[in-house]
Amino acid sequence: MVLRLVHQLEDAKEAVGLDAPETEAKYWKAAQSELGTAIGLIQQGFDFLLKAQICEVSPYLLISRNPADWPKKCDKEDIEFAEFRTIDSQDFVKVLDTVSPTRFDPEFVTLFDDLRKRRNRIMHTIDPAFEANVKDILTTLLLGVEYLIGPRQWVRLRKENLEREVDLGYDGDPVSFVQVHDFSTVVDLLDPAVLLRCFGFDRKRRRYHCPSCCHVDDNVEMDVMTALLQPNTPISPNVYCFICTQDQIVERIDCNSSGCMGNVYSPDWDMCLTCKQSRA
Template sequence: MIKNFPTPEDFGKLAQDCLNQAFDVIFDTDKHVYEFYEEALQSEVWEYSQGKLNTAVVLIHQAIEAFMKASICLTSPLLLLEGKRTEWPVMPKQKDKDFNDFYTTPSESLLYTYVATLSRKIDEALVNHIDEIRRLRNQIVHGIPKKKLEPKYLILKVLETHLFFRSKDSWWDSQIESHFNHPLAQYYDATFEFARFAERLDYVEAQIGKSKLAANFTFNIKGRRYLCPVCKGWYEAEAGDEYTHRWAFLKASRKVSTIVQCLNCANETEIVRQNCPYEDCKGTVLLNTDESECCLTCGREIYWPEGYKEAPQVAGSPYDPSIGHVQFDYLTSPNSLIKGNVDNLNE
């Protein structure tokens, strides 16, 4: 008999691992020059590091094949085997043979087996995506690659592969699972690392743009952004410097939302809809707890003058738009705290 048949889960995990490694090859190299050096130096770094980008292509190709094999295994892993069926050790008294000892379907035939076992009609865009990566991989492995690779192109291919074979949210969920389930993760400050993990979102958005990044999430990231109070607290408690990644959004559950939810850490936090007292900030989303009070737009701590520990919320209160934002110098009575511009409350 044939032993140790692979499962869809085996190939699915392999595919996710390959895509995570492909992304990490790019990100870990690029992050050292991305924020601190001019574009010319970034190009020079990647000109020198084409070998790493070639590795990323091979990993993406491996991921695509693994995704197709996972799908085929839902029908039967036997469809992955090449050769005569008369050579299968399935008859009485034949010696067992491990699945991995058989020749398996080559790349060109694998696509046809994959399409034949699908329960839906395949999208032509997916076929083109598979063929594009296959050709590029073959140039790298079997010849001399002629195409100069760039991080933006390969980041898009990693995300597109997730979308074609999985769904929205797959890329980010896979990144988090891979890094924070690592056995060494418990030896570091997990909350600090989680807060800092948002730098990957910043990086990808800068590379491919907001619209293309948004296509990878069920979460609406096109709205106004705020600092996540949870990530901000985690990061600043350890780092001591300012947290700058803005991946929290107002939860669209009511006309005037009083909850922000974070794409990075997935936490939801109650907030107060109230004008930021700093004149140069038009924010209307404040964190107001016993531990701290700050504006989630500008990030500054708020220290109300003695006697005015908590200002009334703007939403639903009388206001005079002509006054503008509240300034500390004018805080002479509780009524002065409700005067301000609330045009942004519903955004």
């Protein structure tokens, strides 16, 4: 959802040369309600994951209030769980930190708290000073997933999610196309530290075109520079891309295109991974 807004802005910039900072600021102002919805959905997702962790210990930990306030006759007949008042989102971390063998990292506690506050600010107040932005939203989502699901799971989860969506309206291989389009946008949007932590992608290193991602859709010219030498040595015979999670064998020979200083060549794709030209 939030990346679609970024793509839309990029398309507009390309199509009509819309690049004045005031116009971009106006665009993001108009997108606040969609960004607010995204923040709400992320919080809802984190809530579900935290509730699931509480239920692993005991679902009864979710029941709030004194027994005197529980639904009438709940001790005389079976009552639906949904009839009971449950604890608030703000107490989930406290409950888990009390009953689990390990406590949450303070970074997650702050992140979740900030997310709840941002969500409440959007839902319950009209605050002109508050402006949501895509980078913060994605960073919160990715770091939260690191804690609640596990390290570097997002590429896999996003792919599984896309596979569930039936009609994306793209030709060819829609799941891969959308995934490549989305993640190549993310690479330029997020802080290097977040990229390294959540995708293992080191933006400080020399980047090469990933031949597989560049050719994901025959109808669209893609410049996807997400391949890194693996291992990172001057004679490395391999590049790896975190988006398609593929390794590609490379030969270290100088490119014969004029002006290209590249020396990383993919024999399988007949492609210089610096300038994309074939050797033929």
